Amino acid sequence: MVNNLYLVTPRGFCAGVEMAIKALTWMLKIYDETIYCYHEIVHNDWIVERFKTKNIEFIESSEELPKNAIVMLSAHGTSPKTENEFNSLSSVQVNAVCPLVTKVHHEAKKFSEAGQQIIYVGHKNHDEALGALGVAPDSMFLVEKEDDLEEINISSDNVALLAQTTLAMSEWTPIMESAQKKYPNLNMPRKSDLCYATTNRQEAVINVSSKVDVVLVVGSDTSSNTKALVSTIKNLGKESFRVNTTEEIDNLDLKDKNVAVTAGASAPDHIVQEIINKLQPNETIYFENTNETEYFPLPKELRSNITTISNFLLELFPENKVEPVRSVNKDKQWSATEALASL
Known part of the structure; x- marks a missing residue:
C-alpha cells in the first residue's frame, strides 16, 4: 500500500505511563474489591477500556467515591485539595502521578x-x-x-x-x-518543565519529516502530547494525521507514499503494529533518533502495600506466594505492555 515506512523511535509509552499502567495493574492483583481511579489513568481509549473490563471504575469527583474505597490518582497529577478529599474518604490511596x-x-x-x-x-x-x-x-x-x-x-x-x-x-x-x-526578571526553573519524552518524540518526527510525505501519529484525541506531535509536523508544512485504529487509515490517501509512523506517550505498541501491518509497506526503515532508558519506580505506598500483603500471604501459603514479592523487586524488567497482557 505504501512505499517506504519509517518507524520512529522513540515512540509510545514514556516512563511515567509505564509506571502508572503497572501500578494500576498491581492494584488489581493485590485487591479483590473495586478500585476507583480519579481521571483516566492515562489518556488512551484502548487502555482505559481494557481496565474497565476488570474491576476498575474511572471517576471525575470525590463525590462518586464510596466510603472506605480503594483509590488510585492518575498520572496527570491531582491538586492538594482534591487529594485530601480522596484521602479522607478512602481506605487505601495510591498516587500514580508522573514524577x-x-x-x-x-x-x-x-x-x-x-x-x-x-x-x-x-x-x-x-x-x-x-x-x-x-x-x-x-x-x-x-x-x-x-x-x-x-x-x-x-x-x-x-x-x-x-x-x-x-x-x-x-x-x-x-x-x-x-x-x-x-517580565525582564522572570523566574523560571533551572530545568525545563517540558517532559523529556514529549520533547524527544517531537524532535524525532522533525528529523524524519524530510524523508517522508506523511506522518501518522498513533494516539487518542484526549492525549495532549499526541496532539502536540501532529501540530509539530503540520508546522513544518507536512501532512500529519492522528489515528487510533486501523479503520481510521482507510480514508487516507497513502498509496505509494513514504510514511512515518510514531505514537504518543500513552499509545500501546500493538496498535502501532496493527497499523503497520495494514499499511503493507514495500520496506520498513527503523528510524531511531534517541534511546530512552528512564525508569520511574512504582509509587512508594504501593510498593509497601505489595510487600506487606505478599509477606502475609507467604506466611500462610509459603509454597504458593513467593512470586509477588520477587516480582515487585524486579519491576524494572516488567513492561507496561506485559502488565496489560496479564489482565
Whole structure:
C-alpha cells in the first residue's frame, strides 16, 4: 500500500505511563474489591477500556467515591485539595502521578510561598493543568496562547513561568520568549518543565519529516502530547494525521507514499503494529533518533502495600506466594505492555 515506512523511535509509552499502567495493574492483583481511579489513568481509549473490563471504575469527583474505597490518582497529577478529599474518604490511596508533573507542583508551591505570581502555560481543562493550577490557585494564571499574556493583570515584577509537561515546543517557546520580554526578571526553573519524552518524540518526527510525505501519529484525541506531535509536523508544512485504529487509515490517501509512523506517550505498541501491518509497506526503515532508558519506580505506598500483603500471604501459603514479592523487586524488567497482557 505504501512505499517506504519509517518507524520512529522513540515512540509510545514514556516512563511515567509505564509506571502508572503497572501500578494500576498491581492494584488489581493485590485487591479483590473495586478500585476507583480519579481521571483516566492515562489518556488512551484502548487502555482505559481494557481496565474497565476488570474491576476498575474511572471517576471525575470525590463525590462518586464510596466510603472506605480503594483509590488510585492518575498520572496527570491531582491538586492538594482534591487529594485530601480522596484521602479522607478512602481506605487505601495510591498516587500514580508522573514524577515530572510532581516537579512542576513543587515549583508552583515554592514560587507561591515566595510571594511570586505564576504564569502557567497549559491547556484549559486538561487534567494535568487542573491539578497544577490547584497547587496555588490564588497565585497562578493560565495561559494557552501568546495573546493571553496581554490579558493577565500582574502589576508585580515578581513573576514565575511554569508549563504543562506535554506541550509542543512550538506552543511553549513563543509564550516563553514573550513572557521574558514582558517580565525582564522572570523566574523560571533551572530545568525545563517540558517532559523529556514529549520533547524527544517531537524532535524525532522533525528529523524524519524530510524523508517522508506523511506522518501518522498513533494516539487518542484526549492525549495532549499526541496532539502536540501532529501540530509539530503540520508546522513544518507536512501532512500529519492522528489515528487510533486501523479503520481510521482507510480514508487516507497513502498509496505509494513514504510514511512515518510514531505514537504518543500513552499509545500501546500493538496498535502501532496493527497499523503497520495494514499499511503493507514495500520496506520498513527503523528510524531511531534517541534511546530512552528512564525508569520511574512504582509509587512508594504501593510498593509497601505489595510487600506487606505478599509477606502475609507467604506466611500462610509459603509454597504458593513467593512470586509477588520477587516480582515487585524486579519491576524494572516488567513492561507496561506485559502488565496489560496479564489482565
